[in-house]
Amino acid sequence: MTNHKKRPLVPLYMAIKGCPTPRNDKDFSIDHHRDECIGCGACAALSENWFMEDDGKASVKVVDLDSLGENKEAAESCPVNCIHLIDNKSKKKLI
Numbered sequence: 001m002t003n004h005k006k007r008p009l010v011p012l013y014m015a016i017k018g019c020p021t022p023r024n025d026k027d028f029s030i031d032h033h034r035d036e037c038i039g040c041g042a043c044a045a046l047s048e049n050w051f052m053e054d055d056g057k058a059s060v061k062v063v064d065l066d067s068l069g070e071n072k073e074a075a076e077s078c079p080v081n082c083i084h085l086i087d088n089k090s091k092k093k094l095i
């Protein structure tokens with residue numbers, strides 16, 4: 001008879017609240033709430049990282065970034081505030 005130990009469902013470092021392990025090695029991440037997008041197109045007009053899809057809503061090309069670049073202007077211009085920028089080091093929402 002074998003005595004298998006049960007494995008945790010998630011790795012331990014992911015289960016610990018406040019774990020300092022970053023989500024990725026990039027400084028910033030974009031959190032686009034696409035379901036809230038009304039398709040105004042301001043983000044795509046201001047940043048090459050954004051484009052309009054056939055359904056009339058925007059999508060982002062690169063989510064994890066070394067620098068914000070024009071994504072900051074894109075987020076600030078969104079009339080429904082559905083583009084959020086996350087500082088991965090502090091884990092704070094910048095916009």
Ligand code: F3S
Pocket residue numbers: 036037038039040041042043044057058074077078079080081082083
């Ligand atoms: Fe949509 Fe906001 Fe861009 S409404 S098209 S995500 S500026």
